[in-house]
Amino acid sequence: MSAPRLAVDEVTLAFSGLLALDKVAFTVEPGSIHAVIGPNGAGKSSLLNVLCGIYPVTGGRILVDEQEVTRLRPDRVAALGVGRTFQNIVVSPRESVLDNLMVGRHGLTRAGLVSTALWLGRREQRRHEARVREIAEFVGLSDKLDSTAGRLPFGDLKRLEFARALCLEPRLLILDEPVAGLNATESWELGQLVLAARASLDLTVVFVEHDMGVVMSIADRITVLDFGRVVAEGTPAEVRSDPTVVSAYLGAPDEPDPDESDPDEPDPDDSLTAETEPRAERTSP
Template identity: 90%
Template structure:
């Protein structure tokens, strides 16, 4: 199946009056790797969360090819082939790496309570385990499959999340700060994995990242957010030179600090 186009049309998001996203528009072309950058609190994570239906938008539309996904439930969006990773790692810490990856197969498998109870899920499980092992091998987690996820090193946890998103067999892959906290070598490696996966699996990729080295080396296009608005968009080379981006992203001395509150959610 060909990779999908993602269109974000005038999407707004408000938390109790506070505007986190303000009529955000951009399009991710099929098969491209698209970066969303911006200072802390610019609304990047909120944007990813609206794409997945975690935060209900207050206005605008989100289209995956011709499907409107704007008000779909998170699991329905996942079922359309949207896989993602999280900024603060979300795994089951007490489970094995293999079990954590197998959760990624949830939408592709069907054994329910009754079937599983009656030993009927095993065949399906074995079939999918093979594929999961392949993916684990691809990201370099083969030797860790039996260890408890909570005991993994940080870099392995990041790869686990990435691998689990791939286990969904996604068409659109959403990555929230995939290399945050990794050292330069690990970051480069994961960046290359994203490119390889995009090519091998026919993916469209949207990611948020602060590491400019990785962004510039793997992104086909970049959207820059500040205070919930798109302030620039273009090819990496264009964005790098854009004066607005330089001042917004690097924070010119005469500009007030970005408010971290904008990204917070009400309790």
């Protein structure tokens, strides 16, 4: 199966009066890398959550190729090859890197974190483990497979999150702030991994990110959200020179870079933290 096209068609999401998404529309071409940017509270995480079926839309449609996914449950969307990472890391800190990746392989819907051995035949388990080792190698975690996830340095945790999303063998990969909290070198490296994954795994990628260096260097196109609405869309060069974007978002060079903040510090503007994390544990592949 090849990289799919994603169509977001006039998607609206209301939370008791608040319009988190207001007729958001854009298309992501097969095999392209599409960034969603915007200030805190713009609706970026909400958008990713509706793409995965975690938040049911109030209106509009979402299509992955010809398949409408708008009203599907998260596990059904995942089964269609939509894999994602979350803004707040959801790995299991007490499990090994290998076990975290094995769980990523099978989804959390049924078995939770119960030992994979209980529900996989041995031969099947070996096959999955071989693939998990390949993915770990790809992201540079081969020598950490036996480490306890909770003890990993933050940069490795972000790679683990990314690797876990890849373990689903997604066709559409959705990443929420993949480089948040990483230093410049780590951010660049993870950006390169996204490019490499797109090329070798034939993926379409949608990602939310504040790090404009990474966004501008890996995105083919960018959608800019503000107050739940699309305020601009285009190539990195077009978006960079768009006056609306510069005034709404890019034009604040003196503001502290959100990526420089302490990764353990919860984003005060992000009310998704409590909502999505437990659900993510149950539904993320």
